[in-house]
Amino acid sequence: MRISFYGRLVDVFGSDLQLDVAAPCSIGELRERLQAMRSDEGLQDVRVRTCVNGVFVTDSHIVQEGDSIEFLAPVSGG
């Protein structure tokens, strides 16, 4: 599963990474797993938003094989 990051999350996770994920897996579970991998709590910020296949989703969303997952750091605005 390919996961991309935007904003200051890139400093911790890089702009994207590949992860083997056993389905079914929720976004919330994915966040916890990523946090554990990098010992970083940046993903815990409630303002971090998640996009799956171009649509904003909540932590309860279940990801499927082949989904494009993006974690967006809180925006700076324009």
Add this chain to the structure above:
Amino acid sequence: MAFTARLESNSLSVERETAALVDASTGTGAIVSFVGLARPSSETGEQVDQLVLEVHPSLTQRSLNEIAAAAVRRFAVTAVHVAHRSGVVAAGEPIVFAGAAAEHRRQAFDAVDFLMDHLKTDAIFWKREEGSEASRWIEPSAADRASRERW
């Protein structure tokens, strides 16, 4: 009516954007515009040489469209024109141009005020200030958030 909401990866020309807005404003009585510039120092007083504006491949443009469309729905304007930089912006250079045309000035002023308050908090950009010392990610200020709440 149409709006223009554009991402620009090269430098913004205030004259060119103003001319485009004037062209789109035939028959109206009022044109209002705002230009935001990259400040040469941070909130804490450190020198800033450049701003780096990172974007999402599709969501950033979509957010600009949504904000411009919201201004068109809310105010009696005949044209809305937004142009926003992406990439590296040197201190002093224009980052954003936001303008509107209307029959009368009140709607045009209010539409541009609305555009900027929403661009400052809702537009999907991630900005870093870069100076000689370090690089720092920016968040909307308390003032920006308060301004957004006015609407």
